[in-house]
Amino acid sequence: MPITPSIVNAADIRALLSSDPIFKKIHSAYGAPPDWQRPPGFVSLCRIILEQQVSLASARAHFDKLSAFVPAMTPEHLLSLTDEEMRHCQISRQKSRYLKALANAVVEGHLHLESLPDQPEDLIRAHLTRVPGIGGWTCDIYLMFCLQKRYSPPGRCCHPLRSNISNRPHQQGSHNRAFPALETFANPGQFLPLACLFAIPESTSDPVTNQGKKKPRYCMNQLQNDPAQAPKPYPRRRTYGRFAFEFLSIFVAVISAFALNNWNEERRDRNAEEKILSEIRNGLEQDKADIGVNMYGHTVGLAACDYWQQVIQNEPVPEDSIAMQLLNLTRDFIAIQNRAGYESLKSKGLELITDDTLRLDIIAIYEYDFATLKNLEEQYEELQFQRNYFRDFRDILGPYLIWDQEEKITGIRRPVQLSDKEKSVLMMDLWKIRTNRKFALYFYQEVNRKIDRLMVRIQHSVPQ
Secondary structure (H helix, E strand, C coil), rough: CCCCCCCHHHHHHHCCCCCCHHHHHHHHHHCCCCCCCCCCHHHHHHHHCCCCCCHHHHHHHHHHHHHHHHHCCCCEEEEEECCCHHHHHHCCCHHHHHHHHHHHHCCCCCCCCCHHHHHHHHHHHHHHHHHCCCHHHHHHHHHHHHHHHHCCCCCCCHHHHHHHHHHCCCHHHHHHCCCHHHHHHHCEEHHHCCCCCCCCCCCCCCCCCCCCCCCCCHHHHHHHHHHHHCCCCCCCCCHHHHHHHHHHHHHHHHHHHHHHHHHHHHHHHHHHHHHHHHHHHHHHHHHHHHHHHHHHHHHHHHHHHHHHHHHHHHCCCCCCHHHHHHHHHCCCCCCCEEEHHHHHHHHHHHHCCCCCHHHHHHHHHHHHHHHHHHHHHHHCHHHHHHHHHHHHHHHHHHHHHCCCCCCCECCCCCCCCCHHHHHHHHHHHHHHHHHHHHHHHHHHHHHHHHHHHHHHHHHHCCCC
């Protein structure tokens, strides 16, 4: 991706110097502000994400380790890394998700970084902030230092510039008189004049990378009168020992902040894990109740097989329940499963469950056992009792059924005189119904035992 022309360029500096004498004095004393430009594109955006809420030295070290770990810093290589490899590069779990979300958006074509420089700033912000982990601060930095937008954004990154100006003596009732360029040359939010002012009292260092040469503090009143009167910095001896304690304190603070950030992320992930496990446990309780209903239906279906075998053999049976026995004989069932908790887990990432065995058990229940139950009840041809067996009983035994005036079955005419062929057909149907219902009951019992074991494991993982 080509680098956008820098904000700090000779033409704009000449226009700025001709618009206001004070900037001409500043330029004479200190020269042009440093060029803090970064190349636009995926790599720079990854660096800015790593610089969120940590020290810049720490972010730079993490980026260097990550870029050295992959063959090339591209979205495809980044998506190929596992969570363990990201942690090896000292990338926190949260920033790992942010980087992979950015890489995924680029790979799937949801974010076209090449076309951003030609778009208006509000549209650029809209495109970038759709990616998880990219907010106002990240957009501001990318706009200014990568896309070199001439007006500093309204976000947080320009606050140091504004507060820097407002604290100087020239701002107390004399803004228009002291710096007319902020009124005539450009809007007060423009980056170039603010960068010139920012560089005077603080440093010429890059506010993003913190690189550059430090400048001494000078009084603005002196600069307004004559920059040549500003005091010159005096040479100092290089006494590195006196900074040892400060360096150690900064190092301890950085490590502590990194550890605290990881602890907060782990605690947040643990809370999310416990919430999803509770949802899965509640869903499994409902699944057990639904499984119990289906198991009861298959059990009474087996009892109906015994009942109609006695009818075929002209043995005595209670005829007040004959209608219910006919219904139970060929009744079909569907597998109802509550998958809300599991779908929530998949949307957040299966790796949210830290216990590998528990995670595998959950996946096995939903992806294999429940899927098999559903296929068994609704698609397996042998278990479609109504479609396969009801017609034989209706055609052969229907003429023997007794109906009342309300068109209800009240009994059966005796004796039931069936041919050997008719008896063979009905007995074969009863055998197949028994066999398939017993097979379904066996599989339901196995799934029930797995659910019980899984619920015990979840109970141990989720505090009451």
